[in-house]
Amino acid sequence: MTKNYLLEIGLEEMPAHVVTNSVNQLAQKTAKFLKENRISFSNIEKYSTPRRLAIIIKDIAEKQTDIDVKAKGPSKKIAQDADGNWTKAAQGFARGQGMTPDDIFFEDLKGTEYAYIQKHEDGKKVEDVLTDITEVIKSLTFPTRMHWASYDFEYIRPIHWLVSLLNNEEVPLQILDIKSGRMTRGHRFLGEDVEIDEATNYVEKLRSQFVIVDAKERKDLISNQIETIANDKDWVIDVDPDLLEEVNNLVEFPTTFYGSFDKKYLEIPEEVLITSMKDNQRYFYVRNHEGKLEPYFIGVRNGNSEHIENVIQGNEKVLVARLEDADFFYKEDQKKSIADYVNKLKTVNFHVKIGTMYEKMARVHQIAEHLAKLFGLSDTETTDVLRASDIYKFDLVTSMVDEFPELQGVMGEKYASLMGEDDAVAAAVKEHYMPISAEGDLPASKVGATLAIADKIDSLVTFYAVDLIPSGSNDPYALRRQAYGIVRILDKYQWSLNLNDLQDYLKANLTVPEKLDLSAHVKDINQFMVDRVRQLLGTTEVRNDIVDAVTAGSTIDPIMMIDTAKVLQAHVLDDDFKSVVEALGRVVNLSKKAKFGYSDDLKLDESLFENPSESTLNDQVKTIISADETDAEALYGELASLKPAIDSYFDENMIMAKDEKIKNNRLTQLVIANHLIAKLGDLSKIVVK
Structure with missing residues (x-):
């Protein structure tokens, strides 16, 4: 025979945004609690209002399922003395299981005999198990918590009543000074307290008191x-x-x-x-x-x-x-000019450790000018993005945005248009905030997109420069969202941006106070951005091992990494993909044996070549390098064409030759080839079958 169990937690009014999540938590954690306690049920119905979280567990079993347990104890030589008498260890083991030493038997486990006890445990009545459901109630998590009266206990809001009924019988619970019963509360103004006579009457009983709990x-x-x-x-x-x-x-x-x-x-x-x-x-x-x-x-x-x-x-x-x-x-x-508002930004801090909003706009102007050249913007677009960079934060000091902060950017666009700015400039003032969420809308114009990237890059490098770096779940300045926004915008417009070159430019040219050290976290920023590329690729069909490969390569350009990942994914079903990756991967792995890394002045001594395959591979690699291919598909095709030369090279040459000069020369050749291959990524990370 099955029963139905009602649990209701009565509270002061909760914030609207926590209600649904909280009742979902209650149901999920209750289901886990029942499973762990061997209590079967058919389903859990959820009910919630601002003043209550409730569940009805349908068809809950009357008792736990019985179980047979074989408990393992000490080894035989510890359980018995030389005369075969039970030791204190054996007696303690048996007593701990609620049995006697006479119930002990021995079984071999990996060559050693151990003491065991087989016992049958009858399941507890469900009402005895449900008294512990208070632990589920206490375990709910909330974005904010409070405590009340003199209690240390914290919850989303004070608990005022509890209802706990198994069919029509009360199951006693207590949290702090609140004891459960069958009385619940109706609508605060229209209803009255009402007694729940039976669990399944819960919904209708409260409906009669102007509460719709579903x-x-x-x-x-x-x-x-x-x-x-x-x-x-x-x-x-x-x-x-x-x-x-x-x-x-x-x-x-x-x-x-x-x-x-x-x-x-x-x-x-x-x-x-x-x-x-x-x-x-x-x-x-x-x-x-x-x-x-x-x-x-x-x-x-x-x-x-x-x-x-x-x-x-x-x-x-x-x-x-x-x-x-x-x-x-x-x-x-509208009685003031944009220039008036921009001037006021000189007294508004972007961050106390970094400087004013006016100074930020000056830096963004420099960054935007550089990006406009890199992205190939037209003269008109460049003019517009530079004008937008000079004013784009002006609406922050308007009265409207002060009253309605969520309208920043929106009012900037409106006021910019009203005050005579070009439409492209006005739109960029709004679009520079985009995306405002991880998967939010992206800027619709190149001008807005360029300004958005420039603004986000400035935030990223300046916060890192003063060691305000995201850690764990702590990211108070939303740098992860901003960096992910940069990657998404670059992907939308297919704009190449070498992160190493960008940071070199910023260190050399960006006007910043001495306290901002732009060289302190170059590698950290690069890795932070690469992690955002991984995040974007995680939303695609690209395999994880391919993502690992392209993000571990020498290219620090989000678009090149994204395009390369898509190219490799597109080729995984090619008949020669396995052999190509294995050949290139062999170069990658053996190049790691070199005690030196790649540098522009690394020279190969062709006079030390002993076999034609060395010259063949060298000539083909030099041809690909001179082409300086940046298209991922074309680069993959050129590297795939190296497979026959690589196979011949390894067939004819002993890399780790006894002659030190020949060995180092061959390792040099592999390091140079690997530097080229690394533009695709670390192909040794790709799993091929």
Whole structure:
């Protein structure tokens, strides 16, 4: 016979963003707890509101499954003395298993006999096991925690009640001074405390007290109510899934309503209106069928429809106050020039250890000018990116961005256009922040993309210069996201950027205070960027061993690494791929025997050649080197063509010859060849079968 078990954790209102994750954790950790305790069940139903996390374990077994255990003890020579009597070790072993020495038997294990006891363990009743589920409750993790009263215990919010029912029987639990029972709490304003008589009546009992505990049911109800309003009014509503999730976790009994505001506020940029409604007030904004914003909004009340007119008026009043502020800021900001705002940036710190935002823009101007040449931007595009680099942070000191920080860049574009800047410059002011998340949108223009890379490179090298380096999960300045953004932008535009050459340029040319040591972490920055290339390749179909190979090569150019990985992946099914990689890999491995590395002045003495294969390989390698091929596909083809020469070379020549000069000359030849092969990567890391 199976039963159903209800567990409810009653809390003060939780932040909306933790509710779903927390109930998912509760279900997952409970499932693990039951499995570890040999309790079978069919499934776990999840319920949540801002004030509760709950689960119902369906068809939970009445007891643990019985098990037979064979416990291993000491060796026979320790378990018995010379006369065959049980030693204290054997007696302690038996006692620890709840048995007597008479239950001991011996079995051979790798040539040694050991004492064993076979015992049968009856499973505990499920209610006895469930008393330990408090450990699951305590184990939940949260982004922030708090403690209350005089307790050291911390949780997302104070726990106020617990419900623990196995069918209709209470299973006693206690956390701090909170003892479980069958009483739960209804809606804070509309409902009352209610007794749960049986676990499976939980949902309906709370529904009677104006609490819909099924999150999906609440969400569907909100969506349907929004759809009804939209159909009645002939509106188009963008039901953002993240906003819907947040609103859903703010209410226990949702009632959707709509309000309005004066049309005059539509003169404010719609991004400001949407931010005021969506981000600040958690309203859904309204458009007409032509896509234009309408002076209405849809909100969700935590309650029923009684006195909804008062709720609407209150929400309209709050929104209008925000829109009045926004309208004032919008008009006031336009009374100053961009030059006024740029000048104010001289007093705004980018970081106290690095300098001001004005100084950062000056550095970014230098970097952007260099990148514009590398990326082949036109004269017009170069002019635009340099102008954008001179002003692109100006909106940070506007009143609008001070009130709505999430609009940085957005308002910069709006104000730049209003103040006469070219469209490309204005767009770049917004696009330089992109991507704003790991997989966010990338800049749509070359001007914006160049400025975005320049800005991110400056952040990367200056934070490293003052030893503010990401470690573990600690990355307060989002340098991983910014570096990954650089790689993604380079990949989108197929722009080559040699990281070694770039850092050499920055060290030699970038104007920075003496306290910023741009030479301190060159290798660290290179590796940091290579790790971001690995991250990008991890989203593709490229094999892990190929990723390992290309990111371990001599090329420190993200695009070359990405393209090479894709080329190698495209050739893995070629009939000769295995033989080509093995031949090139043999060069790589044997070159490691040299006690010297590659340098530009490394010379090969052709007079020491003893076999034609040495000359053949040398001539072909020199031809490829002189071509200086940067296309990954072409380079792979040229290196693959070396296979016959490499095979002949190893057939005819003993690399580790007794003659030291000949040995070193052959190792020199392999080191030079390996330097060429390393442009593809460390091919010895590729697994071929």
